[in-house]
Amino acid sequence: MRTLLPGLLAGALALAAAAHAQSDDIAVSLAWTRAVGATAPTAVGYLTLRNSGSNPDRLISAETPAARAVEIHEQRREEGVMRMRPLPDGVSVPPGETVTLGPGGTHLMLVGPTRALARGERVSLTLHFERAGQVHVELSVEAAGTRQPAHAGH
Amino acid sequence: MLRWIRRAAWGLVAVLGFLVLAISVGWFVTDGPLADRPVATGPASLPIGGPFRLTDHRGRAVTEADFRGRPMTVFFGFTQCPDVCPTTLGDMTALIEALGPEADRLHWLFVSVDWERDTPETLAGYLEAYDRRIVGLSGTEAHVAAAARAFRVYYRRVPLKDGGYTMDHSASVFLLDLAGRFAGTIDHQESHAVALEKLRSLLTSR
Secondary structure (H helix, E strand, O other): OOOHHHHHHHHHHHHHHHHOEEEOOEEEEEEEEEOEOOOOOEEEEEEEEEEOOOOOEEEEEEEOOOEEEEEEEEEEEEOOEEEEEEOOOOEEEOOOOEEEEOOOOOEEEEEEEOOOEOOOOEEEEEEEEOOOEEEEEEEEEEOOOOOOOOOOOO | OHHHHHHHHHHHHHHHHHHHHHHHHHHHHHOOOOOOOOOOOOHHHOOOOOOOEEEEOOOOEEEHHHHOOOOEEEEEEOOOOOOHHHHHHHHHHHHHHHHHHHHHHOEEEEEEOOOOOOOHHHHHHHHOOOOOOEEEEEOOHHHHHHHHHHOOOOEEEEEOOOOOEEEEEEOOEEEEOOOOOEEEEEOOOOOHHHHHHHHHHHHHOO
């Protein structure tokens, strides 16, 4: 029992770390993507970024072994027309604020997925922040085209 | 003083006279004898959903005639669209599941406005993740333009700094009845329940 408890604790901590990647001031949660076929030209990445520090930060780029490139896009709807544009300056995360990249808004576009993404698996992704540097996260793969992750709110 | 009151009284008469005249003229041209004849304003009278000539994601040449006999849902998008188009295709898949066997009594079409990159093979790969009843359609620049015109769909190719491009496009899902007449739209901001109700009423319409 004496040896089991620290082991369990370490395991729990590791799990918590995997679910909520943290790099001092920047915490990433609700990281998810949607299932795509092997020859789909694009996939998506959604995340929630929380800046608990006192300095502004900025998500400037990202990469994943599961896609040729990752771009940061904004999505706007104007008078019934959908317009998607790259955000060359990335996503600003002001101090004390939470920024959500989600369906119908700012998102990561995974350009040229290198394989099929199947529901239930996990995809590793590295985020680069101006101040916080590299943050590794795992995207959980949800059903194709779903509007929210299965475990939203947890 | 008296002259002043007289002037104010005449002013009042002028204002009232103008009001009476404006109201009667207004009545004449809106509801009265000079009004436009009432026209049918139901969705079926709107000229949305005309002829098209495209290729499906299995490489088969198709026209609107291939999709007669069943009501259809149609929306326009492109495959280099990671966010909005998958959301709509995901909504369609969820609606197909909710309708059960009834979903087979509808046609489900996804028309690409990206004539250059979206070949039938690209569409097939993109649609693999969704319900197999959704049919992808693509075509030449001219054929896509004709299809978009038939549905009054706006789309535009937007060059990007890196040399690539993206597409702007109308967001709505169009509903046509079994005679190919326009029967309304589903907006992607509407709830699943509302969309389902619209499809059920489309299935019972004659």
